[in-house]
Amino acid sequence: MSALSRFLNLFRSGDLEKEFDEELAFHLAQRVTANVRSGMSEQEAEVAALEQFGSVAQIKQEMWEARMMNVRFAAPLGVGIVAILCWLALVGVWRSPTPDLPERPTPIYAVKRRVPPPPPPPPPTWDEFVAKVRSYE
Amino acid sequence: MGKTSDQLQGTLELLVLRTLASAGEQLHGFGIAERIKQVSAEALRVEEGSLYPALHRMNEEGWVLSEWGTSDNNRRARFYKITTKGRRRLTQLERDWARHVAAVKRVIRHA
Numbered sequence: 001m002s003a004l005s006r007f008l009n010l011f012r013s014g015d016l017e018k019e020f021d022e023e024l025a026f027h028l029a030q031r032v033t034a035n036v037r038s039g040m041s042e043q044e045a046e047v048a049a050l051e052q053f054g055s056v057a058q059i060k061q062e063m064w065e066a067r068m069m070n071v072r073f074a075a076p077l078g079v080g081i082v083a084i085l086c087w088l089a090l091v092g093v094w095r096s097p098t099p100d101l102p103e104r105p106t107p108i109y110a111v112k113r114r115v116p117p118p119p120p121p122p123p124p125t126w127d128e129f130v131a132k133v134r135s136y137e
Numbered sequence: 138m139g140k141t142s143d144q145l146q147g148t149l150e151l152l153v154l155r156t157l158a159s160a161g162e163q164l165h166g167f168g169i170a171e172r173i174k175q176v177s178a179e180a181l182r183v184e185e186g187s188l189y190p191a192l193h194r195m196n197e198e199g200w201v202l203s204e205w206g207t208s209d210n211n212r213r214a215r216f217y218k219i220t221t222k223g224r225r226r227l228t229q230l231e232r233d234w235a236r237h238v239a240a241v242k243r244v245i246r247h248a
Contacts, residue, residue, distance in 0.1 A: 019215070023166065023189065026214045030167040031185070033210075054186035062190035069197055 016067060020060050028053060149191050151234055152183065154200060154219055154227040163216035165208060166192055192217060200226050 028049050035045035053059070124132070156172050157164060164172065169192075170183045195201045200223030208214040219227070 020189075022213065023215045026165065026208070026212055027167045027185065027189075029212070030208075034171075052185060054184075059186045059189055063193050066190045066193035066197060069194065 016064075017060075020063050024053075024056055024059065147230060147233070149183065149187060150195060150200075151227070151230040152181070153188075153191065153195065154223055154230065157201065157217060157219040158224060158227055163204075163206070163218040165214040165216050167214075169217070195223070198226075199223070 031049040031052065032042075032045045035048050036042060040048060152173050153169055156169050156176070160172065166185075166188055170185055170188055173181055173183050192201065192203070196203050196217075199220060201217045202220055203215050203217050205213060206216045
């Protein structure tokens with residue numbers, strides 16, 4: 001069974017449970033039929049089939065464990081896939097394709113020229129200062 | 138899991154894989170258990186509760202393939218067949234078994 005199938009099994013537990021039930025029910029039905037053929041009554045045949053089979057819950061548990069025995073390989077695969085997807089999303093590799101546009105000259109706003117900051121205003125003269133300050137009035 | 142338990146599990150795998158290889162057709166679990174009983178002249182009886190976990194384990198290992206089909210009495214059943222990987226495993230198990238039997242024989246003869 002491929003690693004991918006094992007990983008997908010994690011998400012179809014309901015289906016697996018149903019399959020286990022169906023498989024075990026088939027076996028028990030076959031055993032009951034065989035027991036009846038060997039001379040048992042229907043009721044005796046059912047009781048004998050169940051006794052011979054053992055605990056259905058226990059068997060199903062063991063079937064689950066058998067199915068999940070390789071999940072230790074599948075789980076890291078899943079984690080790895082998620083990690084790679086996250087990484088792709090972060091670096092922006094996995095983005096929607098841009099349409100093919102005709103080649104255009106580089107727009108002006110794409111070129112930034114370094115403009116020196118304007119010089120500070122000259123300090124006011126004494127007369128200007130006195131004219132602004134009204135607290136002496 | 139202890140050595141004895143490993144050997145018992147190995148024996149069940151050997152019986153199931155040999156039965157599927159010799160049958161030449163796919164078999165359901167009940168069919169496998171019945172065939173082992175018949176071929177061994179009722180000397181061997183597969184514990185039915187152990188059979189299905191073993192089949193699913195072998196399915197996981199890739200030694201058998203399973204698919205749903207219809208049985209002789211028209212019921213839905215899961216059928217198993219041996220894979221190439223399963224045949225290689227069978228060869229190995231048969232070799233181990235022959236070695237084990239030879240060792241026991243030597244002890245019986247000379248101990």
